Amino acid sequence: MKNIGQLHGVGLGPGATDLMSVRADRLIRGAKHIAFFRKMGSKGHAWTIASPLLSRDVNEIALEYPVTTEIKLTDPRYNEVLSEFYANCCNRLKEYLGNGEDVVVLCEGDPFFYGSFMHLHSRLANFARIQVVPATTGMSGAWTATGQPITWGDDVLTVLMGTMPKEELVYQMNKTDALVIMKIGKNYQKVKAALKEANLFNRAWSVHYATMENQKVLKLSDYLSEEMPYFGIILVHGTGRRP
Template identity: 60%
Template sequence: MTRAPGTIYGVGLGPGAQDLLSVRADRLVRNGKHVAFFRKAGRPGQARTIVNGMLADHAIEFPMEYPVTTEIPLTDPRYNEILSGFYAACTDHLRQLADGGEDVVVLCEGDPFFYGSFMHLYTRLKPHVPVEVVPAITGMSGAWTATGAPITWGDDILTVLMGTLDEDTLVSGMKHADALVVMKIGRNIDKVRSALRRAGKYEDAYLIEFAAMPNQNVQKLCQAEGKITPYFSIIVVHGQGRRP
């Protein structure tokens, strides 16, 4: 008798606080036999850190360590080639578990379908084994909530940009935005600062580090000159649109 395949669950963990997980995510995390997560080599991994103390004693962990992060420029053809091989290898391991009837919980920071690494596994796994995605609060939602002010009003247009974009593209997107979120900051901070100045939005920008985590920090970007920021920092500019 052929054993039914297991299911791969891409579980969104939200911005960082355990009590912001959905009920479904909490249940899957606490009961998972196989738990996979991405991390940089030598680091515990942000997703794994979020669930500290939640995993079952019997959980079998599968850390998926990025072969490159910032060592090779995004424009270098080797970058996609190396990462493609990495995602294929991770997919093979997860698929073998699912083909053997095992369920696997893949921990995902924020929402799995919002700029997350899980998407690269999802597209490779979906044709072959059952895959379910558990949505979550996004990191940017946690960030703008931390500022204590609404991000959009009335008909405001919200624009989300990646700090990895070239400066001219950032400036163009910023100029056309009412409300703005810039993600993937890290070593791109000086470029993002320059773009915000050129777009006339620098003085209104907030820098949020570790949103919804114990070490959360919120300050005006102009008060953080020269500061080295973590990759997962987020910059927001609030909309000021129509209101009654």
Template identity: 55%
Template sequence: MNQGTLNPGTVHGVGLGPGSQDLMSVRADRLIRGAAHIAYFRKKGRTGHARRIVEGLLAVDAVELPMEYPVTTEIPFDDPRYKELLSAFYERSVAQLREIADAGRDVVVLCEGDPFFYGSFMHLYTRLQGRVPVAVVPGITGMSAAWTATGRPVTWGDDILTVLMGTLPEAKLTERIAQTDALVVMKIGRNLDKLRRALASSGREDEAWLIEYAAMPQQSIRPFREVGESVPYFSIVVIHGNGRRP
């Protein structure tokens, strides 16, 4: 049988959840342990958070395909070069995955959190559509782990939950924070001061909590007012809703 008659393999985008192996789904665990080819994103020179999560789960002969970002925060995301560099990176990554799938082999792409929630896998998914079979395994999101860590429900009754990126303009952050009942803010990092001002302007700084490393061994929860001048990458701000209840 020549390669042209092979049934193509499947590219599996597998959600790992927020960072703890025991919060992965049974399906994710099964696919990862049985995978002959494992791909994952990472920053150049780093192991990669997704790869660290699955440490000890991979088959001894699994072939690993690290996909190294050409740029992360070195260039502003609104710089035209940022889009050009990442677009070319995703095309190269897709070519690698297609080569494996076209040879009739499956490949698992490790995805932090949920593959369809602000994840890099989405950029592969749209480029792979119609070319090779693609399957997605959902995962627990980091924000779900964050509000669970606070020990309080994030929404009640008819509460409106808003998810914001810290990269938004300050005026937009302030407006959205003031309008919603419950709130999650992600991608804080270098946007911390801007977010602090937006929370203060909307009058909701006292309601906000900062969760660092949700569901990881170094998890930390504290009122936002106690936050210093910087926060780690894995940080999420939560404001709980207080809506209708029996």
């Protein structure tokens, strides 16, 4: 009987290839099979970060999202379509794992902090051994890019998703010291209105493509577009105790 291969969920960090961990670098260079999510028709952000490290004859398993923004989150079909997609992804990975082959899944940011890998992890945990390699989050890359610490002393940090209702955003914003908002994209006008209502707009920063060549860091009041890239991050720094 064949042994089952091992699945590695490898965090790539915020974007610069040399900000991934030494462990991740070693696993990716040595990988025979790599899998990664991407939007249909693009090379994918995860692949792009890891590509300088891939061996010439690596087998690339591209997992292409069937939907990203075409179906609304509130539509029950959204979960159905994604659920079927993740099940199909797992079936593809099981072919390799079942043949005793290890597979490295490239994960943007940290695998267990939002993101897609967890939907493979929960479905494959009983099938194969899984090793998860933690990584620098996109938000760490973003606050480092602003040149200021995100939290001091006993500051409370809250991480919010731009997909939340405006009232919930304002409620959460009103009771935190430091703030990170992700998944903004088309929700930007709502997020902006919430920040104004919570009197945080003038302290907020927008960071896009943190740690990468095209990194953009702006006070949010200087950000003039109507929308924001999906991977843009908004930050409000804490102001806690500083001896």
